[in-house]
Amino acid sequence: MPLSDNMRGALLMMASMAAFTINDTFMKALAGAVPLFQLLFLRGALTSVLTGIWVYRVRAMHLRMPRRDKGLIGLRAVAEVGAAYFFLTALFHMPIANVTAILQSLPLTVSLCAALFFGETLGWRRLSAILIGLAGVMLIVRPGAEDFNFYSVYVLIAVAFVTLRDLVTRKLSAQTHSIFVSWTTSISIMVVFGLASLGRDWVPMDLRAWGFTIAASVSIIGGYLFSVQVMRVGEITFIAPFRYTGLIWALVLGWFVFGDWPAPLTLIGAAIVVGSGIFMLYREGQIARRAKRNR
Template structure:
């Protein structure tokens, strides 16, 4: 990807991150069918910590326990936000259909763009804002708001949305000295400790070999998702990259159909089409702008 500009690299990395998060959520939903949600997150964290320290650190750099006070503050904020996001998402997945949870989480890009404009002064052009708004319309077509569209888990999903927003924006505030392994390690450590404490005194069931296999698989998926989400927020303009979160809905539709036997209706396909067109339009607009800048510099 060396010849791609920063925004295009960010878009590709964002789509890969969303695929990893979708896989993680799908496995979590399968695990909470027979196991307590808090125990699932705790055990996933235990496995993930080992993989981060001994595997991921060899790829993205060693885990560092020394950082500036400013970076330490943002790492702590991100870790707490990750813990809240994990709680919201796992509880929502245990109470809502997979597609509904995924669709609800796709309101995050608009919040990230607004948050970036407020916190970092990132300009929001009307074209980008319109693209995000159109993508959100596609989300609404899939969700079909109404009493039947949201279950009691919607508040948990909203907790996940707000926490993911804080999580991703906090990465943008960190210096380049903090690598992906360090951010990921402390986020998982915080989540594992808090969820582990919450499991004290609870009833532990017997985990089947299938569930243990899924536990390892979900740990691998979340490592990839964490690392990509850290890297992508350091690449390109947040307002441009954020709309590509909507590709998570495409993964959600595929997983919902092939894994959970969810058959999308016409409105779901229409919404997915709107989201895809929005992403293509945004990418084309970026490429045209890049060409225009290059022409002006000649």
């Protein structure tokens, strides 16, 4: 039985979330064994080589693009470097499920910033969903509580950087190939963290560390590949809620690999964030269908 475009898109979205979470798991497993800057440089180098081959195969290796896109790609690279540093620093000090739960606020922050800076329509229902979702984030972070981890703030800073990255990506023209953008991002991470690691001691890596680093590189490329493909099939309002399967992967891997399980308040906050995001997508679908009928 052939798959519909929507079902194919849902499977690709779930595969993308699985790949990104598996990458996070391998990176977290190396915490304390390999310095962060060394690890980011090596992963960036491996990812740059592999995505470079991909860029060459699809003939996307060119600089003939709108001048505006070059500036946007540079800004996107800065956002990606900031997100990588703050996200992985937090990941090395927090349970993976907690970090992933806070990241589920991304659809909410992107929608809010798109309304503020791009003038996109944001009705009271969607604005209410965003505010409720952000309240869910506060339940996860719980500033002032006894078990408050300052690295939760690092995740929030990472969310801000990823929000900037996604908003910049929205402004790129269709002439610029997605994988070319991913390749330039990988190179930026390799260069920035390679330079940052020069003033620090490198540690020798055993076979396990190299294996985990290579596995993380392959996993994140899989995430890139699936996330690019998912935008080319099906209806985004149907597919986008499957982004939240990343939280399920984080809960399972966090418990199975690291023996971590979030506190009840964290799970309640995560459920509020996910529920708010799904409601946002539902409203977006309603508005799109209404606009289509009124044409």
